[in-house]
Amino acid sequence: MSQANRKLTKRQIRDGVTSKSSKRTVGKHIAGKVKSAFKQQKETTRQSLSSQPETKVAAKVKVQRARKLIQRTPNQEILQRARVLKKQRINLEKMEPVRLQKALAASGVGSRREMEQWISQGMVRINGKVAQLGDRITPDDEISVRGSAINIKWPDRLPRIMVYYKQEGEIVSRDDPQGRTSIFDRLPQTVSSRWVAIGRLDINTCGLLILTTSGELVNRFAHPSFEVEREYAVRVLGELSIEQKQKLLDGVELEDGNAKIQYLSEQGGEGANRWYKIVIKEGRNREVRRLFESQGLTVSRLVRVRFGPITLPKRLKRGQYYEFNEFEVANIMKWAGLYHSDLVGKR
Numbered sequence: 001m002s003q004a005n006r007k008l009t010k011r012q013i014r015d016g017v018t019s020k021s022s023k024r025t026v027g028k029h030i031a032g033k034v035k036s037a038f039k040q041q042k043e044t045t046r047q048s049l050s051s052q053p054e055t056k057v058a059a060k061v062k063v064q065r066a067r068k069l070i071q072r073t074p075n076q077e078i079l080q081r082a083r084v085l086k087k088q089r090i091n092l093e094k095m096e097p098v099r100l101q102k103a104l105a106a107s108g109v110g111s112r113r114e115m116e117q118w119i120s121q122g123m124v125r126i127n128g129k130v131a132q133l134g135d136r137i138t139p140d141d142e143i144s145v146r147g148s149a150i151n152i153k154w155p156d157r158l159p160r161i162m163v164y165y166k167q168e169g170e171i172v173s174r175d176d177p178q179g180r181t182s183i184f185d186r187l188p189q190t191v192s193s194r195w196v197a198i199g200r201l202d203i204n205t206c207g208l209l210i211l212t213t214s215g216e217l218v219n220r221f222a223h224p225s226f227e228v229e230r231e232y233a234v235r236v237l238g239e240l241s242i243e244q245k246q247k248l249l250d251g252v253e254l255e256d257g258n259a260k261i262q263y264l265s266e267q268g269g270e271g272a273n274r275w276y277k278i279v280i281k282e283g284r285n286r287e288v289r290r291l292f293e294s295q296g297l298t299v300s301r302l303v304r305v306r307f308g309p310i311t312l313p314k315r316l317k318r319g320q321y322y323e324f325n326e327f328e329v330a331n332i333m334k335w336a337g338l339y340h341s342d343l344v345g346k347r
Contacts, residue, residue: 066164066186069315069322097136100124100143105215107153108193109145112215118145153193158339159214160190161332162323165316166209172200183209187321198222199230199283199307207232207304208312220336221308227281229262231306232288234276235269236297244295252294259287273300309335 101115104124109115116133118124124131125144137143143150153159166172170181180203187195190213198210198221212218221228240248251260263279280287289299305312309332316322324332333339 064186064319065188067317067320068188069313069317069320097138100126100131100135100137101133102216103137103152104143104145104150105219106159107150108159108190108196108213108215109150110215111219115215151193153213158326158329158333159212159217160323161210161212161214161217161329162187162195162321163310163313163316164209164211164321165312165318166201166206167318168204168206171203172197172209186319187211201304202286205302205304206318207302208307208310209304210307210310214333214338216338217333217336220338222283224282228308229279229281229306230283230304231277231279233267233301233303233305234278234288234292234299235273235301236276236292237272237300238297239274240264240266240276240295240297244297247295248291252291254284254287254290254294256284259284259291261291 101112101119104110104115105112110118115124119131119133119135122130123146126135126137127142137152139152143152164183164187166183170183170186172183174182174184176182183197184195193213195211195213196215196218198212198218201207201209210221220226245264248261249264251258259280259282261278262281263277265277267275267277269275278288280291288302292299313322330339
């Protein structure tokens, strides 16, 4: 009996096999069953995995770059002094050797204390050799930190300084497991160094944030021994009594020691909210909020408006930044005792 006339079995009829293509159809049927079984196994595995707890990693939020504040009518005298300062350079061949940790801190690699620790741990090399504390370097030396070459900024070269109007909801940190918006995602990048924030602001505080590439300037502003003033505009729910004001001026005991307000004045307010202008000389974590909480008042808004000689520019809007020119930078460095020049004086 030929293949075409061969009778089909009941099983083949049930499976829909025809006499003309029985072998081919049976093959397809078997392949379909295998595929179906594989699909079912895959679905079972997926359901099993989905029942296990997942480790959620917050996605990094894409943020918009900060806008730069452009001066409409810059002072021409200041601009001319800035141009001269930019061109002015010390003869590097006549420079005296500089301590390694000081040069690294001035180049924005980190604070001087951090540099001393890294040198002690053997992370810094001079011309390929492990550096030691007390080593001095010249412009001819090649410096590397953790295997990366460092472009040393010598005393003739001014650092960069910018002010940024920090907004609520932004953090002053480069790494955040929660994926929150960082101010460093919004600011322009530097080529041979990095921006370092002078004194942090918590996520719910806005206002003046100073950034620089100079580790020494960071230390001069932020170290408690220098007692640099920080001025804030504070809005609280409620009102301070005369006794409470005096307590804050005299000092109150917090979890991390005694703290006090140097200056306090009422600035008015509407409804149950009152505004105060205060000045403190420390930068402890949430210090202003904790000072008011010690008197039973909650801070509903906190804005830093001044840090040392630098004030939040009136034209600077939220999320904007302004980078100082060379003359302005030289004035700040002179205030800090880190720069001397006859070109720096009254504006």
